[in-house]
Amino acid sequence: MEVEGPASKSVTWGREPLTRATASYTLHDDRFQLQQRVYDRQFAQLYFYRLLKLRPAVSASAKRRWPSCTEVRVIDAVEDVDCVLVGTLYKEMKLKPSILDEYVKDKTTQQHLGRTRFTSPDDKLVLEDEGARIVLTGPVVPTASLVTGVVASVRGRILPSGEFCVSEICYAELGAQPVAPPPLSLHSPGSGPQVTRAPARYIALTSGLGIGDAGADPLPLQLMVDYLTGALGGREEQTLASGVVRMVIAGGLLASSAALARAGTYADARTREGALAGLRDADAALSQLAAALPLDVMPGEADPANASLPQQALHRALLPWAAAAGEGLVRASNPHEFDVEGVRFLGLSGQNVDDVVRYAELDDRTEVLEWMLRWRHMAPTSPDTLAAYPFHDRDPFVLDTCPHVFFAGNQPEFGTRMVTGEAGQRVRVVSVPAFSASPCLVLVNLDTLACHPIYFNAESMDT
Amino acid sequence: MSSAVWSSFRQKRPGSETARPESKAGSGTKPAAAPSIESLDAEEVEALLRQFDMTSKYGPSMGVTRLERWERAVDLKLNPPKEVKELLDLPTSNPKSCFDW
Numbered sequence: 045m046e047v048e049g050p051a052s053k054s055v056t057w058g059r060e061p062l063t064r065a066t067a068s069y070t071l072h073d074d075r076f077q078l079q080q081r082v083y084d085r086q087f088a089q090l091y092f093y094r095l096l097k098l099r100p101a102v103s104a105s106a107k108r109r110w111p112s113c114t115e116v117r118v119i120d121a122v123e124d125v126d127c128v129l130v131g132t133l134y135k136e137m138k139l140k141p142s143i144l145d146e147y148v149k150d151k152t153t154q155q156h157l158g159r160t161r162f163t164s165p166d167d168k169l170v171l172e173d174e175g176a177r178i179v180l181t182g183p184v185v186p187t188a189s190l191v192t193g194v195v196a197s198v199r200g201r202i203l204p205s206g207e208f209c210v211s212e213i214c215y216a217e218l219g220a221q222p223v224a225p226p227p228l229s230l231h232s233p234g235s236g237p238q239v240t241r242a243p244a245r246y247i248a249l250t251s252g253l254g255i256g257d258a259g260a261d262p263l264p265l266q267l268m269v270d271y272l273t274g275a276l277g278g279r280e281e282q283t284l285a286s287g288v289v290r291m292v293i294a295g296g297l298l299a300s301s302a303a304l305a306r307a308g309t310y311a312d313a314r315t316r317e318g319a320l321a322g323l324r325d326a327d328a329a330l331s332q333l334a335a336a337l338p339l340d341v342m343p344g345e346a347d348p349a350n351a352s353l354p355q356q357a358l359h360r361a362l363l364p365w366a367a368a369a370g371e372g373l374v375r376a377s378n379p380h381e382f383d384v385e386g387v388r389f390l391g392l393s394g395q396n397v398d399d400v401v402r403y404a405e406l407d408d409r410t411e412v413l414e415w416m417l418r419w420r421h422m423a424p425t426s427p428d429t430l431a432a433y434p435f436h437d438r439d440p441f442v443l444d445t446c447p448h449v450f451f452a453g454n455q456p457e458f459g460t461r462m463v464t465g466e467a468g469q470r471v472r473v474v475s476v477p478a479f480s481a482s483p484c485l486v487l488v489n490l491d492t493l494a495c496h497p498i499y500f501n502a503e504s505m506d507t
Numbered sequence: 508m509s510s511a512v513w514s515s516f517r518q519k520r521p522g523s524e525t526a527r528p529e530s531k532a533g534s535g536t537k538p539a540a541a542p543s544i545e546s547l548d549a550e551e552v553e554a555l556l557r558q559f560d561m562t563s564k565y566g567p568s569m570g571v572t573r574l575e576r577w578e579r580a581v582d583l584k585l586n587p588p589k590e591v592k593e594l595l596d597l598p599t600s601n602p603k604s605c606f607d608w
Contacts, residue, residue, distance in 0.1 A: 085570040092566035096583045174563055436571045437579045 062274065062282055064337060065245045067289040067490065070383040073376060075440040076354035078433055087427045089436035091193075095132050095173065097442050098195040098420060101216035102130050106197040109214055113199055119175040123202045126211075130197045131173035133180075133190055135403065139164050140429070163188060163405050171198060171208065178202070182210040188405035189415070193424035216420035218465030221446040225386035246288045246487040247384060248272065251393065251453025252296030252344065252478025255329060256322020260299070264483035264500040269329060271485070271498070273336040288487065291337055294453025294476055295344025295378055295393025297326050297358075304348055323348075323362060330366035334373040339366070342378045344393040344454060352431035353395065353423060354379060354440060379422060379440075381447070387490055390447035394454035396423040397475075399430040409475035410459040413450055417443065417463055417471060446471060449488055454478045458486060458497045549599045557605045559591045568604040576604070 103115055106128050115128040139162040167187050169180045180198060190196075200210040250268070254260060270276040274285050298304075299322065307319035333339050343349030343358050350356055357375035360367045367373050376382075378393045397412050403425060406412050416422050423441040426432035432441075446465065451474040459475040472493040477484050483500040547555070560568040565580040565587060574595050580587040594600050 086567070088567040088569075089571060093579070093583070096566070096585075174566075434570075436575060437582065 059279070062286040064286050065243065065289050067245055067385045068383075069290065069338065071374065071376075072381040072383060072388075075438060076377040076379055076381075078354070078356060081433070083434065085434040085436055087432075087434050090427060090432070090434060090439055091132060092174065093435065093437070094193070094421070094439045094442065095195055097439060098216050099130055101219070101420060102195055102197045102214070105214050105217050106130065106199070110199050110212065115197075117175055118171065118173050118178050121178070121202055121208075123204065126199070126201050128197055128199045129171055129173070129178070129208065131171040131177070131195070133192060133194045133196055134170045134172055134177070135187070135190065135192045136168045136170060137162055137164065137403065138166055140403070161402055161405075163403065171196070179207045180210050181207045184212065185210050186213070191400050191403045191425050192428045193426065194419045194421065196419075215418050218417050218463070218467070218469045218471065219420055219443055219446040220467070221448065221465070221469040221471075222383075222386070222388050224448065243283060243287045244492075245385075245490040246284075247389065247449075247490060248288045248291040249294060249391070249451055249453070249474060249476045249486040249488065250291070250479055250484070251294035251455075251476045252480050253293065253326070253329070254299040254478065254480030255297060255326040256303075257299035257480065260480060261502060263502040265329060265479065267500040267502065268479075268483070268485055269332050271500070272333060284487075288337060289490070290340065290384060291333060292340040292376075292380070292389070292391065293330075293342060294380075294391050294451060295342045295347065296454045296478055296480075297330075297341065297344065297347050298322050299480065300346050301348045327363045327365045330363055330373065331369045334366045334369035338372050338374070340374040340376045340380065340382070341366075342376045342380045342391070342393050342453070344378070345395055349378075352433050353426055354433065355393070385490055387449065387493075388445065388447040389449045389451070390422070390443070391449075391451040391453065391476075392422060394452045394476075395430060396426070396441075397452045397455065399423075399425045403429060408459065409452065409455045409457075410461045410473050413452055413473045413475065414461065414463045417446065417450060417465075417473070420444075448472065448493060449474065451476055451486075457482055458484050460486075460495045462493075547594075552594050552597060552600050553605075556591065556594055556600060559587070560605045569606040571604065572602045573600075573604060574602060 106115060110128060113126060113128045115130060118129055118131060121127050121129060139159065141162070169185055169187050169190060170177050171180055182200065195216065197214050198208065198210045199212045200208055203209050253265060255265070267276065271281065272285055272288060272291065274282045303319040303322065307315045330339065330341065341358060343355040347358060348362060349358055355378040357377050360375065363373065379390065381388070381390045397409055400406065400412050406415070416424070420443045421441055422443055423430055423432065426441065427434065446469050449472045453476045455475040455477050458477045461473050463471045463473055470493070472488065472495055474486055474488065474495055476486050485498045485500070486495060487498060488495045556573060559573065565576055565585055568576055577587050577591055577595065595602065
């Protein structure tokens with residue numbers, strides 16, 4: 045940085061300008077794109093494809109664990125013979141809201157409204173394959189931590205009552221992982237002396253910016269933008285910020301799209317301007333970020349994108365300034381899969397995790413994400429309770445390729461864990477909190493997969 | 508899906524050859540004496556395609572066109588019979604499943 049001195053002798057601060065690190069980037073969102081949209085198809089097609097796609101992996105997993113037991117179709121299973129069944133699980137929950145409840149005269153059944161979790165001790169699991177279904181019983185069945193739509197394999201025997209008494213259960217487990225680029229493998233346990241590449245490169249993750257909420261404090265967001273553009277902090281913070289090669293906003297750009305939906309074509313100019321105010325603020329913030337570093341924006345639940353998964357990318361017209369800004373804005377779908385220097389990232393805006401938490405007794409969000417990796421499916425409750433497009437020729441939520449980093453946005457708090465697979469896969473699972481609730485930027489180190497949060501809490505500013 | 512459905516369905520089809528092997532449900536259509544595709548009339552073509560629709564091995568047939576279902580079966584490595592694709596290429600064959608109209 046040069047400063048013109050009073051005697052026209054240039055004075056430098058003695059430091060070179062910092063340049064941001066770069067990294068190669070490849071997008072893998074093809075399977076989430078919707079071309080022609082046919083909505084009058086039944087979901088049986090999607091469930092059939094899911095079962096057929098996951099069955100080989102689940103069967104292989106069952107064969108590895110129980111080599112002596114033969115796998116049969118549900119309809120061919122014989123009573124009181126130890127056998128293995130593979131199928132899709134369905135959880136019968138009496139508290140699950142049903143459209144038919146509107147027609148029930150007895151108002152006492154309305155008790156489930158207002159609940160955030162619909163599990164009860166009476167929930168039953170049913171295993172279904174193409175031909176038949178059978179109820180699963182026994183103390184081994186982890187009913188509380190399973191949801192509808194998981195493809196699993198059970199070992200046990202059929203009781204005289206017609207139910208299947210489960211002795212063991214297994215899932216597809218983690219899929220094949222693409223080969224990690226050399227720095228990652230150097231840092232795996234059991235390898236030689238660690239070699240660090242200077243400087244460390246990071247991917248920044250955040251979600252739930254909640255722009256457009258009139259009562260919200262704009263300071264944390266501005267602090268984060270300043271931090272990433274290098275306008276905040278001393279040399280150390282700037283060096284760290286210059287190592288951030290890409291930022292991903294995992295959904296939740298706007299606090300709510302209700303105002304946008306209300307201001308229709310016939311609304312007056314003032315209503316329209318009011319509705320667009322939130323979007324313009326978001327565009328302004330994103331254009332600052334997009335000018336400084338490559339940015340990926342995923343749509344969230346309250347954003348102006350389609351309601352069912354996979355959500356398509358936000359339209360370019362919604363973010364005109366950001367789309368025109370320098371480094372490049374990638375308007376991504378939800379789910380979003382991409383490669384940075386060979387490290388595979390896969391993330392969602394959180395609707396899948398929130399839905400699983402509603403229908404299972406799981407509270408730790410990183411545990412839910414780990415289960416999804418083990419079930420090899422990132423949205424098992426779709427299309428049952430989570431709106432999804434009725435695919436017939438693919439199920440894009442099946443995790444054929446195991447990512448290196450698996451994240452979900454809009455969660456209540458930050459959490460992370462390392463998941464290891466049976467074939468040596470290592471996945472960094474990150475639960476990214478909603479910025480409007482917990483102002484946090486998560487940095488994932490590209491070389492070591494270490495992850496740490498940076499908080500921009502501004503409460504201490506008030507005296 | 509059970510054998511009873513298969514045999515009752517087979518009896519309904521006019522002029523069926525008896526040389527069809529008695530196989531498990533899900534073996535698909537495989538004309539053993541293989542009359543050429545051109546020699547079949549519209550009714551026989553529809554009957555053979557209906558058999559393809561009813562074969563549960565390839566998944567539910569309602570809501571997808573027969574060609575989409577055949578292509579999905581190829582994708583899932585279920586080896587659907589190639590004759591079905593040839594029948595679907597005929598201009599007289601109905602592209603929709605027998606459950607759709």
